[in-house]
Amino acid sequence: MSEQLTIALSKGRIFDETLPLLAVAGIVPAEDPEQSRKLIIATNREQVRLVIVRATDVPTYVQYGAADLGIAGKDVLTEHGGEGLYQPLDLHIARCRMMVAVRQGFDYQAASQPGRRLRVATKYPDIAAAHFAAKGVHVDIIKLYGSMELAPLVGLSDAIVDLVSTGGTLKANRLEAVEHIADISSRLVVNKAALKTKYALLEPVIQAFARAVASDTPTHDKETDNEHSAD
Numbered sequence: 729m730s731e732q733l734t735i736a737l738s739k740g741r742i743f744d745e746t747l748p749l750l751a752v753a754g755i756v757p758a759e760d761p762e763q764s765r766k767l768i769i770a771t772n773r774e775q776v777r778l779v780i781v782r783a784t785d786v787p788t789y790v791q792y793g794a795a796d797l798g799i800a801g802k803d804v805l806t807e808h809g810g811e812g813l814y815q816p817l818d819l820h821i822a823r824c825r826m827m828v829a830v831r832q833g834f835d836y837q838a839a840s841q842p843g844r845r846l847r848v849a850t851k852y853p854d855i856a857a858a859h860f861a862a863k864g865v866h867v868d869i870i871k872l873y874g875s876m877e878l879a880p881l882v883g884l885s886d887a888i889v890d891l892v893s894t895g896g897t898l899k900a901n902r903l904e905a906v907e908h909i910a911d912i913s914s915r916l917v918v919n920k921a922a923l924k925t926k927y928a929l930l931e932p933v934i935q936a937f938a939r940a941v942a943s944d945t946p947t948h949d950k951e952t953d954n955e956h957s958a959d
C-alpha cells in the first residue's frame with residue numbers, strides 16, 4: 729500500500745471551516761461526519777484520510793503520530809503544551825477570545841485584590857493559572873468540561889475563564905467579560921517526525937493551506953500573525 733496521510737479534525741465548527749481549505753488542497757471528504765458514525769473518513773484522494781476526534785484530542789493524535797497533521801484551536805494547543813508538534817500556520821478560522829467573566833454586577837476588582845482568593849471555573853486550568861499568576865492574584869481553579877457559564881450562577885465559582893465570540897452566551901446567562909486573556913484561532917499542527925518522513929506528501933498540503941489563508945486574510949491580520957509565527 730502506498731504511503732498515507734492522516735488528518736485529524738474535530739466535528740462542528742473546525743470541520744466546517746476547514747472544508748474550504750481542504751478544497752484548495754484538492755481534498756474532498758467522501759462523507760459528512762455529522763451524518764456518519766464513522767471515525768475514519770476517506771477522501772477523493774486515495775492517499776489522504778480524515779480521522780474525527782474530540783477538539784481537545786487533536787494535538788494528542790498528532791503528537792503521537794496517529795495523525796500526521798491536524799487542526800486545533802490555540803486554546804487547546806496552549807493547554808496541551810505543543811510537545812512534538814510543528815505549528816506552521818495560523819488558519820484564522822474558529823476565531824474567538826479567551827476571557828475572564830463574572831456575574832453582572834460582581835465586584836471583580838475587589839475580589840481580585842491581594843490577600844483575597846478567587847474561585848475560577850474553567851476547561852483551561854493551565855491558561856487560567858498562568859493568567860492569574862502573572863497578575864499576582866491567588867486563585868482556586870475548578871476544572872470543568874463544558875457549560876462554564878453556569879458555575880458563577882449556582883455559586884460554584886466567582887469567575888470563569890472561557891471562550892467568547894459573539895458574547896451571546898455570556899449575555900443570555902447575565903454574565904459579563906472583565907478581562908481579555910488571548911485572541912484565539914485555529915492552527916495547523918504537524919507531527920515533527922512526519923514532516924521529515926512524509927515531506928513529499930505533507931508539503932503540498934501545507935502550501936495549499938498557506939495559499940488559502942493568504943488569499944482570505946486582510947493585510948493587518950497577516951502582520952499580527954508574523955509576530956506570533958514562532959508560538
Ligand SMILES: Nc1ncnc2c1ncn2[C@@H]1O[C@H](COP(=O)(O)OP(=O)(O)OP(=O)(O)O)[C@@H](O)[C@H]1O
Nearest residue numbers: 740741782783784801802803804822823824891893
Ligand atoms: N464560540 C466560538 N466561536 C468561535 N470559535 C470557537 C468558539 N468556541 C470554541 N471555538 C474554537 O473552536 C475549537 C473547537 O470548539 P468545539 O466547540 O468544536 O469543540 P469543544 O466542544 O470545545 O471541544 P471538546 O469536544 O474537545 O470539548 C475550540 O478549541 C476553539 O478554538
Ligand SMILES: O=P(O)(O)OC[C@H]1O[C@H](OP(=O)(O)OP(=O)(O)O)[C@H](O)[C@@H]1O
Nearest residue numbers: 874875890891892893894895896897898
Ligand atoms: O460568545 P458566543 O458566541 O456565545 O460563544 C461562546 C460559547 O462558545 C463556546 O461554546 P460552544 O459553542 O463550543 O459549546 P460547547 O463548548 O458546549 O460545545 C464557549 O465555550 C462559549 O460557551
